[in-house]
Amino acid sequence: EKSKSSFFGKLSKAVAGKSKVDDEVLDNLEEVLVSSDVGVDTTLKIIDRIEERVSRDKYMGADELNTILREEIAGLLSETHVGEDTEFVIPSDKKPYVIMVVGVNGVGKTTTIGKLAYQFKKQGLKVVLGAGDTFRAAAIDQLEVWAKRVDVPIIKQKMGSDPASVAFDTLNSAVADNADVVLIDTAGRLHNKVNLMNELSKVKRVMQKVVSDAPHEVLLVLDGSTGQNAFEQAKQFTKATEVSSLAVTKLDGTAKGGVVIGISDQFQIPVKYIGVGEGIEDLQVFNKYEFVDSFFKV
Amino acid sequence: MFDNLSEKLDKAFHVLKGHGQITEINVAETLKEVRRALLDADVNFKIAKEFTNNVKEKALGQNVLTNLQPGQLMVKIVKDELTQLMGGDAEEIDLSGNPSVVLMSGLQGSGKTTFSGKLANYLKAKKSKKPLLVACDVYRPAAIDQLHVVGEQIGVEVYSDRDNNDPVAIAEAGVKHAKSLGCNIVIIDTAGRLAVDEQMMTEIANIHKAVTPQETLFVVDSMTGQDAVNTAKAFNDVLNFDGVILTKLDGDTRGGAAISIKSVVDKPIKFIGTGEKMEAIDVFYPSRMADRILGMGDVVSLVERA
Ligand SMILES: Nc1nc2c(ncn2[C@@H]2O[C@H](COP(=O)(O)OP(=O)(O)OP(=O)(O)O)[C@@H](O)[C@H]2O)c(=O)[nH]1
Numbered sequence: 001e002k003s004k005s006s007f008f009g010k011l012s013k014a015v016a017g018k019s020k021v022d023d024e025v026l027d028n029l030e031e032v033l034v035s036s037d038v039g040v041d042t043t044l045k046i047i048d049r050i051e052e053r054v055s056r057d058k059y060m061g062a063d064e065l066n067t068i069l070r071e072e073i074a075g076l077l078s079e080t081h082v083g084e085d086t087e088f089v090i091p092s093d094k095k096p097y098v099i100m101v102v103g104v105n106g107v108g109k110t111t112t113i114g115k116l117a118y119q120f121k122k123q124g125l126k127v128v129l130g131a132g133d134t135f136r137a138a139a140i141d142q143l144e145v146w147a148k149r150v151d152v153p154i155i156k157q158k159m160g161s162d163p164a165s166v167a168f169d170t171l172n173s174a175v176a177d178n179a180d181v182v183l184i185d186t187a188g189r190l191h192n193k194v195n196l197m198n199e200l201s202k203v204k205r206v207m208q209k210v211v212s213d214a215p216h217e218v219l220l221v222l223d224g225s226t227g228q229n230a231f232e233q234a235k236q237f238t239k240a241t242e243v244s245s246l247a248v249t250k251l252d253g254t255a256k257g258g259v260v261i262g263i264s265d266q267f268q269i270p271v272k273y274i275g276v277g278e279g280i281e282d283l284q285v286f287n288k289y290e291f292v293d294s295f296f297k298v
Numbered sequence: 299m300f301d302n303l304s305e306k307l308d309k310a311f312h313v314l315k316g317h318g319q320i321t322e323i324n325v326a327e328t329l330k331e332v333r334r335a336l337l338d339a340d341v342n343f344k345i346a347k348e349f350t351n352n353v354k355e356k357a358l359g360q361n362v363l364t365n366l367q368p369g370q371l372m373v374k375i376v377k378d379e380l381t382q383l384m385g386g387d388a389e390e391i392d393l394s395g396n397p398s399v400v401l402m403s404g405l406q407g408s409g410k411t412t413f414s415g416k417l418a419n420y421l422k423a424k425k426s427k428k429p430l431l432v433a434c435d436v437y438r439p440a441a442i443d444q445l446h447v448v449g450e451q452i453g454v455e456v457y458s459d460r461d462n463n464d465p466v467a468i469a470e471a472g473v474k475h476a477k478s479l480g481c482n483i484v485i486i487d488t489a490g491r492l493a494v495d496e497q498m499m500t501e502i503a504n505i506h507k508a509v510t511p512q513e514t515l516f517v518v519d520s521m522t523g524q525d526a527v528n529t530a531k532a533f534n535d536v537l538n539f540d541g542v543i544l545t546k547l548d549g550d551t552r553g554g555a556a557i558s559i560k561s562v563v564d565k566p567i568k569f570i571g572t573g574e575k576m577e578a579i580d581v582f583y584p585s586r587m588a589d590r591i592l593g594m595g596d597v598v599s600l601v602e603r604a
């Protein structure tokens with residue numbers, strides 16, 4: 001809190017009543033942003049926006065600054081169709097609503113599925129999980145533990161089987177049971193592995209044999225402690241599966257996850273959720289202002 | 299998005315060209331590019347700053363050799379500094395104990411369980427050791443199952459106790475079990491934890507105290523960004539670990555976190571993970587990592603020839 005107030009304090013002093021921001025303040029701002037993993041390109045973009053805004057709005061009061069800073073940074077984060085409300089809204093005319101969860105190894109896909117299933121179930125929706133990670137040791141068992149915790153059905157095959165076939169089974173079962181939401185887990189894969197990325201496209205195609213417009217959402221999970229490589233992840237996963245939304249995990253630590261600002265801006269994909277722990281309730285709807293504020297906290 | 303540093307430097311080189319000596323004025327542009335490349339590679343902000351300052355000190359006043367362009371000389375200085383910072387030759391792990399205890403630590407999902415298996419497999423195959431894996435992650439769903447599957451894949455025994463939820467007690471019992479089986483290596487897999495989670499940090503400190511490992515390893519995802527310094531420092535403060543494991547280097551990350559960690563805790567990077575399979579383990583080569591971070595294999599070989 002101390003560094004936050006002192007940063008804004010400095011910024012206020014440096015900008016109030018002036019039409020140009022001090023270099024020292026911009027250097028400070030650069031440090032805060034780059035240290036939050038925002039990345040050099042996006043940081044420069046933000047600094048440009050702030051300089052422009054200050055020169056346009058001239059002679060602003062100190063209290064406006066906080067707002068302007070937040071607005072200019074948050075402005076890069078892609079809007080969703082429902083304004084500030086960023087969580088998944090399950091439409092009643094798409095049944096089952098299919099959400100496929102993708103991402104590199106160990107980011108928190110399976111855990112996020114468990115947490116999402118819990119939230120959907122609480123909303124009174126009928127949920128089915130598909131154990132599409134047939135590769136990693138005990139990945140199926142892990143999802144099964146979550147299915148038990150939430151008390152929802154899981155469709156699985158044995159380790160080593162074809163993930164597309166698991167997804168196919170899951171959708172068939174969901175249709176037969178008249179389920180509302182399907183969450184498909186997938187194995188972690190690094191985005192530079194062409195075969196594994198093609199496998200995802202195949203999973204998608206096979207699902208469409210059951211539900212023609214599936215998946216309705218492709219959720220890319222990013223680890224909040226990941227640096228600039230997340231850009232490449234977003235790029236390659238979008239290419240293979242048309243990612244429609246993002247979740248950023250592990251923000252209960254000291255990492256800030258700032259790289260998603262540039263990603264959301266460049267690929268026009270909204271951030272929907274953040275993971276803030278390993279527990280079943282540790283999934284929050286993304287709030288861009290709180291997110292930006294966290295950069296300026298210790 | 300990652301432009302090659304050598305290309306960037308080439309662009310900056312024109313500033314230097316025609317000067318016989320590196321001076322404050324002609325070095326500025328080049329250093330800016332170096333710093334930018336380091337930040338793009340996820341080297342910590344402060345460390346990148348320090349590093350470029352050091353490079354500047356080294357470079358100033360140096361006479362440009364006749365067979366080396368000024369820009370190439372800069373690249374050579376950068377690359378040498380980076381390699382030196384990252385440590386000398388690859389360091390082995392200490393296997394002198396009987397049994398030798400190896401304790402894994404790190405954030406959630408960094409690759410501890412997978413690496414535990416890889417290390418067991420490596421020591422078994424390459425060093426003719428008899429390892430035992432011990433499952434001390436009592437929290438993550440199916441963590442114990444995961445280690446059992448891994449153990450089965452490589453033909454290494456796994457000790458676990460599903461009725462016990464105290465990792466300290468399991469670790470101690472695991473070491474005892476290893477002795478009774480005649481195992482000479484004990485690899486203890488632990489739950490992922492955040493450095494700010496005091497309770498969990500105390501827990502691993504207690505495991506450490508209870509089993510006095512020969513090797514305490516900090517396992518870190520090579521895609522980690524700016525936060526790598528905080529985490530490495532916090533784990534080192536609690537565990538005074540002996541070495542670092544960099545995982546997931548089969549990706550296309552530059553892996554700048556390696557420098558950040560090295561400069562903040564000054565512990566050797568001992569192994570790297572290069573895939574999900576049990577064979578995907580390699581010793582660490584500082585010079586290769588320097589090239590990777592700078593994304594400049596070609597320029598380096600050019601300089602080496604000069
Ligand atoms: N602290 C914290 N830990 C998390 C969060 N989300 C997931 N984790 C932990 O991160 C680790 C990896 O999570 P998983 O859900 O297994 O990740 P995954 O992406 O499914 O991993 P793979 O399937 O192996 O690629 C586990 O230890 C989780 O408990 C979070 O928001 N905060």
Ligand SMILES: Nc1nc2c(ncn2[C@@H]2O[C@H](COP(=O)(O)OP(=O)(O)OP(=O)(O)O)[C@@H](O)[C@H]2O)c(=O)[nH]1
Pocket residue numbers: 105106136188190404405406407408409410411412413435438441488489490491545546547548549570571572573574578
């Ligand atoms: N591509 C690649 N994947 C890896 C590597 N090391 C581990 N993984 C994958 O990363 C994910 C997480 O690995 P784990 O070994 O479960 O990580 P962990 O640190 O034990 O995770 P927690 O116990 O949840 O904290 C899994 O999908 C592994 O297969 C590596 O070197 N390369």
Ligand SMILES: [Mg+2]
Pocket residue numbers: 109110111133139185186187188
């Ligand atoms: Mg998973």
Ligand SMILES: [Mg+2]
Pocket residue numbers: 410411412435441487488489490
């Ligand atoms: Mg583990």
